[in-house]
Amino acid sequence: MPEVKDDQYWMQMALEYADKAEAENEIPVGAVVVKNGEMIAAGWNRSITCHDPSAHAEMIAIREAGKVVENYRLVDCTLYVTLEPCPMCAGLLVHSRLSRVVFGAKDAKTGAAGSIMNLLQHEQLNHQLEITAGVLEEICGEKLSAFFRRRRKEIKAAKKLKNGST
Numbered sequence: 815m816p817e818v819k820d821d822q823y824w825m826q827m828a829l830e831y832a833d834k835a836e837a838e839n840e841i842p843v844g845a846v847v848v849k850n851g852e853m854i855a856a857g858w859n860r861s862i863t864c865h866d867p868s869a870h871a872e873m874i875a876i877r878e879a880g881k882v883v884e885n886y887r888l889v890d891c892t893l894y895v896t897l898e899p900c901p902m903c904a905g906l907l908v909h910s911r912l913s914r915v916v917f918g919a920k921d922a923k924t925g926a927a928g929s930i931m932n933l934l935q936h937e938q939l940n941h942q943l944e945i946t947a948g949v950l951e952e953i954c955g956e957k958l959s960a961f962f963r964r965r966r967k968e969i970k971a972a973k974k975l976k977n978g979s980t
């Protein structure tokens with residue numbers, strides 16, 4: 815039976831790219847761009863690796879998608895991302911004229927798709943995107959929580975080692 819390529823299917827794909835970020839010790843966020851039922855680009859968080867504060871998963875995926883369609887407008891495209899976009903990425907998504915954004919976990923600290931602000935549907939901007947929130951939310955959120963738990967543990971262990979205590 816062919817797999818149904820629904821929102822959950824593509825979010826699962828974005829989660830696989832989040833794993834690539836995690837393998838590089840980056841905060842595990844992944845993104846894919848889909849057009850006409852096909853994935854045309856993907857990205858994962860690479861800020862630390864690239865020494866680039868703008869190297870968020872969405873940013874990388876959108877840049878790649880633009881090259882693929884040879885257009886700076888990504889009309890009729892949907893972005894799937896495991897974490898709610900930040901204001902920087904939300905701005906990019908408006909510029910790119912994406913039709914729709916689907917995200918997994920909410921980001922209470924920097925989320926710009928409804929959590930701290932809603933840049934994607936700001937009335938005074940010239941383009942608004944359709945938003946679907948909370949697809950595979952628990953899996954996306956748990957991946958991030960587990961990452962931060964592990965990192966806190968590692969930092970604690972490193973401090974102990976440095977202080978010579980056991």
Ligand SMILES: [Zn+2]
Nearest residue numbers: 870899900903
């Ligand atoms: Zn971002």
